[in-house]
Amino acid sequence: MVEKFPGEEGSVILVLLVATIFLALVTLGLILFFFFSRKKVIEKEREKANLKIEHQQKILQTSIAIQEEERKRIAQDLHDAISSKLNIVSLTTNVLLGDKEITKKQKETLEQILGITSTTLESSRKIAHDLLPPILEKFGLKAALEELFEEFSKNTNIDIQHDIEDFSLSESHQLHVFRIVQELINNSIRHGKADELVIFIQQKDSGYSLRYQDNGVGFDVDEVKQKAGIGLQNISSRVRILNGSLEFDSQINKGSTFLIRCKYGK
Template sequence: MNWIRLAWQFFIALISILLLELFLMLAVASGHLDKMWALLQQTTFGAPLLTYVIAGALLIAVLVAATSYGLARYQHNQLTKRLSQLTAGQLEAPVFARQGEAETALGGDVAKMLEALRQKMIRLQREVARYSASPVVIAGETKEEILTQERHRLARELHDSVSQQLFAAMMMLSALRSVVNQNTPEAPELKQITTIEGVINEAQAEMRALLLHLRPTTLEGKSLKQGIIALLQELQTKIRIQIKWELADVHLSAASEDNLFRIVQELLSNTLRHAKAKTLEVYLKDLDTSVVLRVVDDGVGFDPATENTTGSYGLSNIKERAESLGGTAKVISFPDQGTSVEVRVPLSKEVSND
C-alpha cells in the first residue's frame, strides 16, 4: 500500500508540474504555438530543450513525492510508537512527555485525542487496582478466604494420599532392587525397575510442585520481597535447580502484593512442572511508575502462538491476574531456548498508599 501511495503521489506531482510548465510556456508564447514548439526543439548541450523540460519535471515530481512519502512515514511512525506503548500498557513512557512533537507530527487534534485516551486508560488502571483491592464477600467470607481454605484442603489430601503412596512405592521398588541384586545381579528386570523409579521420581517432583503451589497462598504479614525469598529458599530445599534473584523492596497495596506473590507461585509451578529447567532467575524492580516482575528459565520453552500449549492454562491465569491489577503480562519463549515472563503493574500514589 505504501508503494501504491508513493506511485500515485509521484504521478500527480508529475502531471501537475508538466501542466504548470506548459501553462507558463503558453503564457510566454502568447498564442504563438509555432514559436513555442520551435523553442522546445532547439538543441542545448546536445539535447532538445523539451528533454530538459521533461527531465526537470520528473526530478521535481520525485522530490515532491519523496517529501510527501517521508512526511507520511514520519507521521505513521510517531502514531505507531504511541499506540504500541498504549497497547503494551506503558502509559508513562517518555514518548508521551513529548506532546509538542506529537502535535507537530500528527496535528493538534490527533495529539489531543491520544493524550485524552492515555489519561482515560490511567484512570481505568487506577479503578481496576482499587477494585482488585476490595474483598469480595460470599456468605460472610471473602473470596480469597474461601480459596485459601480450599487450597489447604487439597494440599493436605494430596500429601496424605498421593504423596504417601508414591513414597511407599519408591520404598518397595528399592527393596525389590536389593533382592534382585542379591539373587541375580544381571537380571533384565533391573532395567525395568530403573525405568519405574524414574517415573515415580518425576511424579514426586510434580507433586512437590503442586504442593508448593497450593500451600503458601498468602504473604502472612511478610513483605512481597520477603515472601518471594522464602518461597525460593523453600524451593531450593526440595528441587535441584539453580536459582538467582534480585528483588527490590517494593510497596503496593496488600491485595496487589498478594496477587503478585501468587503470580510468582504460578510461574514457579509452571517452571517445575513443565520447563525441565536447570536455572531460574527472578527479578523484581521498581521503575517509579510501575513494578516489574520478571521470571526467566532455561527450560524446554514453547511456542506462545500455539494454542493448547502445555502450561498455557497457568499462563492465562497469570495474564488474568495482571490485568486485574491494571497491568500486563508478556511471555517470550522459543522451543529449547527457555521462557521469559514479564509482569508489569502500574504504581500510582493512590494505590500504593492504600
C-alpha cells in the same frame, strides 16, 4: 444511408458520457456501500469478541477471588480445626509416654502414634503455608518470595537467582504478584523441566516490573497465544487486576522469558 448531423452526434456522445459517469458513480457507490457495510460488520464482530473476552476475564477474575477466599478458609480450618487437635493428640501421647507403668508394647504403640501425629501435623502446616503464606501478611512480598525460593531450592534441584526490591504494595496486590511468581515457577518445573531461574522485581517511576526467565524446554508462542492453558490464563487475569501488561517469549529448547509491567494500583 441515413445521414447524421453534427449536432446529433455530439448529443449521442454526451449521453454516452453521462451514462458512463452515472454507471461509474453507481459502481463506486455500491463499492463504498459494501465496504462500509463490511467494516460495520467487522466492527460489530470485534465488539462482540471484545465483550466475550471481557466476560471471560471477569469470570476468571471472579474465579481467582473465590479461589483465594477458599484457600484462606481451608488454611484457617487446617490451623484451627486440624492442627490444634493434632497438637492435643501429640501432647496427650507425650503424657502417656511419661507413665512408667506402661508396657513395652504400649510404649511402642504410643511412639508410633506420636510419629504419625508429628508427620501429619507437619504436612498440615505445610499445606496451610502453601495455601496462604503467613510471612506474606506479616513481613511482605520480598520476605515471602525469598522464603518461596528457599523452599523450592531446598526441595528440588532448581537454582534460583533473584533480585527483589522492597517497595510498598497493597496486601491484595502483593498476593497477586506472589501467586504469579508461584505459578511461573510451577510451570517451569512441571512443563518446562527447567533447573535454572532468574527473577527480578524492580520499582519504576509509575509502577514496577517483574522479569522472569528459565532455561527449560520452551514452548510454541503462537500456539500458546491461540490457546493458553489455565495457568497462563490465571497469570494474565492477575496481571489485568494489577493494571499491568504481560509479554512473553520462548524458543524450543532455549527457555522462556516473561516480562510483566504494572502501574501502581489505587
